[in-house]
Amino acid sequence: MPKLNWRDASKELPDGTDEDGLPMMCLTLSFHKNKPVFSENWIHSTTKTWAYGDDKVKYWVYLSEIPLPEE
Numbered sequence: 001m002p003k004l005n006w007r008d009a010s011k012e013l014p015d016g017t018d019e020d021g022l023p024m025m026c027l028t029l030s031f032h033k034n035k036p037v038f039s040e041n042w043i044h045s046t047t048k049t050w051a052y053g054d055d056k057v058k059y060w061v062y063l064s065e066i067p068l069p070e071e
Helices: none
Strands: 026-032 035-041 059-062
Touching: none
Parallel strands: none
Antiparallel strands: 026 035, 026 059
16 A cells, blocks of 8 residues: 655645646645544645634645545
């Protein structure tokens, strides 16, 4: 199983857009009561904040980097 390229949100935020000009979607990881919480999110290009206002995001990875299952 390939490892995902998780990035530390305190050091790096996603940037750029896809071929349609939309923000790059990410899988984010935060923690609530020491339990992992995964969600889909993206960064606003102008404010550089998470779209869903989650300032507790610890790590993120682009959804496009996650390998799809083979049929």
